[in-house]
Amino acid sequence: MGTAMNIRDMQRCIEDNLATRLAGQVAMVNGGDVIYRPGVAVPQREKGPGMPMPPEVTQLEQPALLARSDVRAVYAGVASDTFNKAFAYGGGLPLTDTVAAVRSFFGGHGAPYTWWLGPLSGAGDGAGEGEDIPAALAAHGFAVGEVETGMYLPLADAELEEPAPTPGLDIRVVRDAAGVADFASVLAANWNPPDGEVLRFYRRAAPALCSPGCPATLLAAYLDGQLAAAAEVYRTASGYPAAGSAAHLDVAGVYNVCTLEAFRRRGLGTAVTRAALLLARQAGCRHAVLQASGEGYRVYARLGFRDVGRFVECVPVD
Template sequence: MTLESLLAAHLAYLLSWDPDRPEDSDLAMYRSGVPHWTLNGVVRVRDHDLDDAVAEASSHFAGLPWLWWVGPDSDASVADGLLARGGTELARLPVMTIALDTFVVPDGVSVAEDVAEFVTAYAAVSEIRPEGVPVAVERELSLDVLRFAARVDGRIVGTAEAWISHDVVTVYFVGTQPGFRRQGIGTAVTAAALAAGRERGCRLGALTSSAMGEPVYRRMGFETVAEMRLFSLSA
C-alpha cells in the first residue's frame, strides 16, 4: 500500500462531503455547508498558482469556516506560501497506519443505525454547533460509510466512522463524550471500524490523528507515515 493510495482515500472521503461532487483536480476543494472548519476546505494544491488558489477558495467558501490541508500530495511550496501570505498554521496531524491482522468488533460496540443520533453524538465532541447538525445529518446520509457507536445506558458515548476506499479503511469522527474518557471507549470504536474494513477485504487501516488521540493510536499499534498541516488563510 502506497502513501499515494492513503492520501487518495482521504481526498475521496472529504470530497464525498460536497453535494456537488467536484472532480479531482489540481485544486481539490470540498464544501459541505456545515459551519465547521474541518468540513469545508482545500485538500490538495498541485501545479496551481497559489494566488489564484487563494482567490478561488476564498470565494468558494464565503460565509463558512474552512481550512487548508497541506500534505505530501500538495506542492512542496504550499505551506511556506500560505505563511508568506499571512496564513496561520493551526495544527500538525500525523497520518497513521496499522496492519489489520487481528481486529474484531469489541463487545459493547454496535453499528449505529440512526444517523441523526450518531451525528448529534459526534457533533458534541467535534464542536459542531447545533445549527450545523441538520446539514451534517443530510450530508452523512449520502456517505457510503459504516458507523459504530459505544453506548452506556442506551446513550451513545463513543463514535467512529469507517470509510473504505483504495483498499484501505480510513477512520474518522473517533470521539468519546466528556465524562466517559479514559475507559477504552475510543480504542473500542476504532477497533470496530478497523474490523469492519478487514471483513471487507482491507489489510491496512489509516487515520489522521489529533494530539489527544495520538497516544491511544500508538498503543493500538498505529505508526506515523506522513503529516498533514492545517492552515487558515483567506484572500
C-alpha cells in the same frame, strides 16, 4: 507496482482516502449528485422504491466541489470548517493563482473553511520535500492551525481482538436516521455548546448514510445503555494488485473517533476504533489509514498504526 507498500504508497492511500471522502460529503447531501465548479455533469445516484430522500436545500446551501489539477475544495452546504475544506497543493500553477481560486470558491458561499496539506501535497516532512507550502501560505493570509500525524496499519496482519471486553459496552453499526443522530450528537459535543452545524449536516446526509453501498459506515457506542462514543470508517480503492481489482474498496479511513466527556478515560476510544477496524477487515479492506491528533496518537500506535508523515491545517486569518 508490487503488492508491498512503501511509505509513499501509504501516504498516497491516506491522501486519496481523505480527498475522496471530502468529495463524498457533497454527494451525500446532494442525494448522489456531485456539483462541480466549474460544472462537470455527474450522473445522479439511482433511487429505488422506498429509498429515503434528502431534504430540499436552497441554492445558497447547495454543496459544491471545486476540482482542479492544483487543488480540491469542498463546500458541504453548512457554515462549518469541520466539513468545508480545501485539500492539497498540486503545483503546476503559481500558488497565488491557487489561493485566489480557493478564496473565490468559499467566498461565493460566505463559508468558513480550512486548507489541509498532506506529505505528498505540500506539507513535506523536511529537507528535500520541496517548498514548504504552509510557510508560503502565511504570505497569503493563512496561519497554521492543527498539525496531525498520518498513520498506516496493514489490516490483514493486525492483532485486533479485544483482550478484555468492557462490561456494558454495546457498539452498533448505524443503520437508520436515529443512529445517525446519535453519532452526530457525539461529534457535535466536541464543541461547547454543541455545534448545530454538525447536527444539520448529518440530518441532511442521513438518507445517503443509510443507503446500501454507501462507502461510509458510522458506529455509535453505548455504555450501560447510554450513548458514549462514535467512529466512522470510509472505504476507498487503493488500486494495488493485491486488492484483486482497481475498483475494490480495500482502504479503510478511520475518522471522527470521539467520546463524550462523561465517558472518557475508560478505553472507549480504543474499543470503538478496534471495532471500526474489525468491521473494515470483514468488508475486505487490507489497509487502514487515519490522521491522528496529539491526544489520539498513542491510542492508534498501541493498535499497531505507524507514523508515515504529517498533515498540516492552514486557517485563513484575513
